[in-house]
Amino acid sequence: MIGLKAALVAGVAAISLATFAAQAWRITLLKRDNTALAAAEQSASQAAGAWQRTTEAERRERAKERGQADNTRKVLDEERERTAAALAAADRAAAAGERLRAAAERAASACRGAVPAHPSGAASDPPAADPGMVLADVLGRARARLQDLGKFADQRGAAGGACNAERDTLTTKE
Numbered sequence: 001m002i003g004l005k006a007a008l009v010a011g012v013a014a015i016s017l018a019t020f021a022a023q024a025w026r027i028t029l030l031k032r033d034n035t036a037l038a039a040a041e042q043s044a045s046q047a048a049g050a051w052q053r054t055t056e057a058e059r060r061e062r063a064k065e066r067g068q069a070d071n072t073r074k075v076l077d078e079e080r081e082r083t084a085a086a087l088a089a090a091d092r093a094a095a096a097g098e099r100l101r102a103a104a105e106r107a108a109s110a111c112r113g114a115v116p117a118h119p120s121g122a123a124s125d126p127p128a129a130d131p132g133m134v135l136a137d138v139l140g141r142a143r144a145r146l147q148d149l150g151k152f153a154d155q156r157g158a159a160g161g162a163c164n165a166e167r168d169t170l171t172t173k174e
Contacts, residue, residue: 071169079162086154093150097143101136108136 111131 075165079158083158090151094147101140104136104139108133
C-alpha cells in the first residue's frame with residue numbers, strides 16, 4: 001500500500017504542479033494581454049487627443065476664413081457705396097456742366113447779336129468773326145473731356161481703395 005500511497009501522492013503532486021504551471025501560464029498571458037490593452041488604450045487616447053486638436057484647429061481656421069470673407073464683403077459693399085456716391089457726384093457735375101454750356105450758348109448768342117459789322121470781319125474766318133462761338137465750343141469740349149476724366153478718376157479711385165482695403169483684411173495678423 002505504501003507504493004499506492006506514494007503513487008497517489010506523486011500523482012496529486014504532479015496534478016498540483018501541472019495546475020500551478022497552467023495557472024502561472026494563464027497569469028503570464030493575462031499580464032501580457034493587460035499590457036497590450038493598456039498600450040491600446042493609451043494609443044486610442046493619444047489618437048483622440050490628436051483628432052480633437054486637429055478638429056479645433058480646423059474650426060479656428062474656418063472661423064478665420066469666415067471673418068476674412070465677411071471683411072471682404074464689407075469692403076466690397078463700401079466700394080459699391082463709394083462708387084455710387086462718385087457716380088451721383090459725376091451726374092451732378094454733368095448737370096452743372098450742362099448749365100454752363102447752356103449759359104455759354106446764351107452768351108455766344110448775345111455776342112453774335114452785339115458784335116457790330118466790321119469791315120475786316122467779312123474777309124476773316126467764321127470763328128474769328130464770332131469769338132463767342134469759339135469760346136462756347138472750347139468750353140463745351142473742355143466740359144465733355146473733364147467729365148470723362150472725372151468719371152474715370154472716380155472709378156479708379158474707388159477700385160484702388162477697395163483693393164487696398166481687401167489687401168489689409170487679408171494681411172492683418174490676429
